[in-house]
Amino acid sequence: MRNRFAFQPRYFLFWLAFFVVAKAVFLLYHFGKAGTLPAGTLAGIFGYGLRLDASAAAYLSLVPFVLLMAGSLLGNRAGTDRLIRFYTAVTGVLVAFLSTADLELYRTWGFRLDATPLQYLNSPAEMAASAGSAPLLLLIGAFIGLLLLGYLLYNTIVGRLPQLPAGFGRGRAALASLLYAVLLVVPLRGGVQQIPINQSDVYFASQPFANHAAVNVPWNVVNSLTTLRDTDPARYQFLPDSTAQRLVRPLYTYTDTPAADSATTGLLRTARPNVVFIILESFTAKLVGSMGGEAGITPNLDSLARTGVLFSNIYAAGDRSQKGLVALLSGYPSQPTSGGIIKSPRKTEQLPHLARSLKQAGYSTQYYYGGELAFANMKSYLMTAGYARLTERADFPKSQQNSKWGAHDHVLFDKVLADLRTQRQPFFTTAFTLSSHEPFEIPIPRKFRGTDETALFRNSVYYTDWALGRFLHEARQQPWYDNTLLVLVADHGHTLPGFSAVDSPDKFQIPLVLAGGALRPEARGRVVRSLGSQTDIAATLLAQLQLPATGYRWSRDLLRPVQQPSAFYCYNDGFGFVTPAGSLTFDNVSGRETSRTKGVPSRQLRQGQAYEQLSMQDYQNK
Known part of the structure; x- marks a missing residue:
């Protein structure tokens, strides 16, 4: 017969065992990554992760321990047992749901589930569309399996609440329950050390996946909820500010010697051309043939690259659309947080913006998106920018909202073409595509075989390029085209094809092409190999338009040489820093490098840290 006073330790052990099982399910789901790890590293995932598992188990045990203390005083064993079982059932369903959602979100985002999905609760349709490519039957099976195992x-570890031993008073039983509750403080804090446990305590390996796998999902979600506002700036204080400024200065200091592939004169035939700024969803360099990627996926973009100006060494500033949007249109770096600055209208109001700069120069301004602009708080950012007209999903007829996200890309481009016929010139028109976002559904027959996610993604990029080709064919016949500059760039890269690591530079490399009738003939066919970032596009464009870019302090002209070319990018709680010497990546949680190419000097790590430090200070101060 089970002992009444072993009930609380058994309850704690139940949650601990459940988290171990959930960790095993995570590794099985990501067997492609887990299978490459040595046996010792796999064991370390469970061993090092046990502290966070114990902390989460302690939090979940608090309520039952208090209920048991109250039940002991009242002498109501059956009622207490029912309450504890009900509480455990509710929390068990929630924990199983979070653990199941994390399985697929990690594959897509590259970090364990945290509070990030809460940022999209005001856009449920977009959330559903984003999850459209997930293997729902497999996930439902995993969810049910976790519930059954729980x-x-x-029933095996805990079971029914036993009766009190004969002669053992209620007060003494309540005191014993209280002592167990007090003892929970130790696992709850992760030990008796001065600083309570955090994610860095379970980071133990050189492989990011192993460290991520050791993290406890419910603990991570709750912890991130407590830090949804601003991130502690001290966390990113690596160096004295004067040292950080000295290290970052060469990245933005122009030299007098022109680079071999930089233009010594402007690229444009006129200082005030129309500008059509096209943001291509998830267009990774890995699928762009003109950048050395797979051939035949983007024939129209490749054609523009051959007849326009191709920037072949550009990196996205972040890994989400909302981060790319701010980097492209405000020349502002991304933050190593889940949401980025766009989630804070108070901060984005202080950013410069291309739409505002060009509006002041006499341009009419318009923004087009086939989805809902409320998604990821984009609308507040764009309205602050001063666009005269915003076109989104609701502005398209229901019959044209033929994608889970809204209107497909060819519908979007048709709308842009129709409006530009009567648009006052010069105009600055921004169009953001969406069909190459998950679930990668397209309205035309598939070009490439296969039904796996990589094949679906490849076909969706091909479709968007096809829609771009239709747009270009019609645009070239319009009277405004000869005086128009086209800017084509991705919002971010993608893990596909090849399932690039979350911090891998090839995940962040993207195309940038300048094209259109406004280009000078001698500029056509130019390939600019200078290293740069999305954040540099704003200053580059303004320089070609002979407009000041003084407010864009984090942006530089890609056609002017600097002392040290570079590209800085962020992912969740980490950064990558690329220079001509190579690349390195750094994890903020563990405080360690996760990769470094051969020949990269130690100074480059300090420069990357300095950049993150100063950009985060700027973000915090806005």
Whole structure:
């Protein structure tokens, strides 16, 4: 017969065992990554992760321990047992749901589930569309499996609440329950050390996946909820500010010697051309043939690259659309946080913006998107920018909202073409595509075989390029085209094809092409190999338009040489820093490098840290 006073330790052990099972399910789901790890590293995932698992188990045990203390005083064993079982069932369903959602979100985002999905609750349709490519049957099976395993574990380890031993008073029983509750403080804090446990305590390996796998999902979600506002700036204080400024200065200091592939004169035939700024969803360099990627996926973009100006060494500033949007249109770096600056209208109001700069120069301004602009708080950012007209999903007829996200890309481009016929010139028109976002559904027959996610993604990029080709064919016949500059660039890269690591530079490399009738003939066919970032496009464009870019302090002209070319990018709680010497990546949680190419000097790590430090200070101060 089970002892009443072993009930609380058994309850704690139940949650601990459940988290171990959930960790095993995570590794099985990501067997492609887990299978490459040595046996010792796999064991370390469970061993090092046990502290966070114990902390989460302690939090989940608090309520039952208090209920048991109250039940002991009242002498109501059956009622207490029912309450504890009900609480465990509710929390068990929630924990199983979070663990299941994390399985697929990690594959897509590259970091464990945290509070990030809460930022999209005001856009449920977009959330559903984003999850459209997920293997729902497999995930439902995993969810049910976790529930069944949890049920079996509870009945095996915990079971029914036993009666008090004969002669053992209620007060003494309540005191014993209280002592157990007090003891929870130790696992709850992760030990008796001065600083409570955090994610860095379970980071133990050189492989990011192993460190991520050791993290406890419910603990991570709750912890991130407590830090949804601003991130502690001290966390990014690596160097004295004067040292950080000295290290970053060469990245933005122009030299007098022109680079071999930089233009010594302007690229444009006129200082005030129309500008059509096209942001291509998830267009990774890995699928752009003119950048050395797979051939035949983007024939129209490749054609523009051959007849326009191709920037072949550009990196996205972040890994989400909302981060790319701010980098492109405000020349502002991304933050190593889940949401980025766009989630804070108070901060984005202080950013410069291309639409505002060009509006002041006499341009009419318009923004087009086939989805809902409320997604990721984009609308507040764009309205602050001063666009005269915003076109989004609701502005398209229901019959044209033929994508889970809204209107497909060819519909979007048709709308842009129709409006430009009567648009006052010069105009600055921004169009953001969406069809190459998950779930990668397209309205034309598939070009490439296969039904796996990579094939679906490849076909969706091909479709967007096809829609771009239709747009270009019609645009070239319009009277405004000869005086128009086309800017084509991705919002961010993608893990596909090849399932690039979350911090891998090839995940962040993207195309940038300048084209259109406004280009000078001698500029056509130029390939600019200078290293740069999305954040540099704003200053580059303004320089070609002979407009000041003094407010864009984090942006530089890609056609002017600097002392040290570079590209800085962020992912969740980490950064990458690329220079001509090579690349390195750094994880902020563990405080360690996760990769470094051969020949990269140690100074480059300090420069990357300095850049992150100063950009985060700027973000915090806005």
